[in-house]
Amino acid sequence: MADNWKCCIPAAIAGGAGLAALGFMYMRYRRNKAASYVGKSWWLSDPLNVYVRNHNVDDQVLGELRVMSTKLEQGIMTTSVESCKLLTFYVRALNAKKCLDVGVFTGCSAFAMALGLPDEGKVIACDISEEFTSLGKPFWERGGVSGKIDLRLQPATQTLQELIDNGETGTFDLMFIDADKDNYGVYYELGMELLRKGGLVIVDNALWSGQVADPANTSKATVSIRELNKKMRDDPRVEYLLLNIADGTGIAQKL
Numbered sequence: 232m233a234d235n236w237k238c239c240i241p242a243a244i245a246g247g248a249g250l251a252a253l254g255f256m257y258m259r260y261r262r263n264k265a266a267s268y269v270g271k272s273w274w275l276s277d278p279l280n281v282y283v284r285n286h287n288v289d290d291q292v293l294g295e296l297r298v299m300s301t302k303l304e305q306g307i308m309t310t311s312v313e314s315c316k317l318l319t320f321y322v323r324a325l326n327a328k329k330c331l332d333v334g335v336f337t338g339c340s341a342f343a344m345a346l347g348l349p350d351e352g353k354v355i356a357c358d359i360s361e362e363f364t365s366l367g368k369p370f371w372e373r374g375g376v377s378g379k380i381d382l383r384l385q386p387a388t389q390t391l392q393e394l395i396d397n398g399e400t401g402t403f404d405l406m407f408i409d410a411d412k413d414n415y416g417v418y419y420e421l422g423m424e425l426l427r428k429g430g431l432v433i434v435d436n437a438l439w440s441g442q443v444a445d446p447a448n449t450s451k452a453t454v455s456i457r458e459l460n461k462k463m464r465d466d467p468r469v470e471y472l473l474l475n476i477a478d479g480t481g482i483a484q485k486l
């Protein structure tokens with residue numbers, strides 16, 4: 232009797248390992264299920280996504296920055312190639328001179344905006360991480376865009392409020408929101424003040440891997456993004472467009 236429990240140990244270990252494997256498989260299933268309709272395009276292997284990616288060609292150095300960034304432990308945060316192309320396009324189409332990048336990481340989005348700006352143009356790049364942003368700086372330098380990226384290392388709300396206090400209300404052409412999800416609504420409101428008429432707010436992760444459409448998902452980030460999507464849709468101050476590209480892209484033009 233005293234030794235009976237010992238013979239149960241291997242069975243308990245095997246059972247535990249089995250449960251862990253099942254848990255892992257379930258997590259992968261959930262991730263792939265979400266990824267099958269929306270997600271960070273660079274980790275989707277669907278042939279159509281690969282085709283789209285192959286037809287959105289990066290600037291050489293921006294492409295190298297993206298490769299370096301996606302290999303980092305936090306690489307999932309890297310802005311997709313389609314979103315970056317969209318940013319460069321809009322900056323050029325708007326003839327923009329002043330942009331806001333809220334959430335820099337290693338700077339793919341800031342780099343993409345800078346590419347579309349004229350020499351005297353500026354991206355005010357807001358982040359709190361010296362570590363992530365300094366990994367990107369050598370690429371900004373090599374790509375010839377560092378002179379257009381004005382990095383402000385402090386909470387983005389503080390930087391945006393300072394710009395308002397400095398009298399820069401109504402002077403920005405485009406704002407890209409991609410920082411902490413809980414503050415998305417605050418960034419949007421500050422952006423509305425800072426943008427000129429006709430300026431654009433572009434919101435990344437607007438579909439949050441599909442979680443916004445799952446009413447059972449009430450995580451803080453999901454609720455925050457869901458609320459902002461609704462607010463933008465119903466906002467009489469803007470013309471609104473929600474695109475199912477990358478991880479979802481919400482676009483509002485200030486009327």
Ligand SMILES: C[S@@+](CC[C@H](N)C(=O)[O-])C[C@H]1O[C@@H](n2cnc3c(N)ncnc32)[C@H](O)[C@@H]1O
Pocket residue numbers: 308309310333334335336337338339340341357358359360363385386387388409410411
């Ligand atoms: C998804 S990443 C941004 C990705 C980036 N747009 C790109 O092109 O790869 C989010 C970034 O927001 C930053 N962040 C988090 N909280 C912040 C805050 N309160 N103010 C400014 N940046 C913040 C993080 O340090 C991180 O670098």
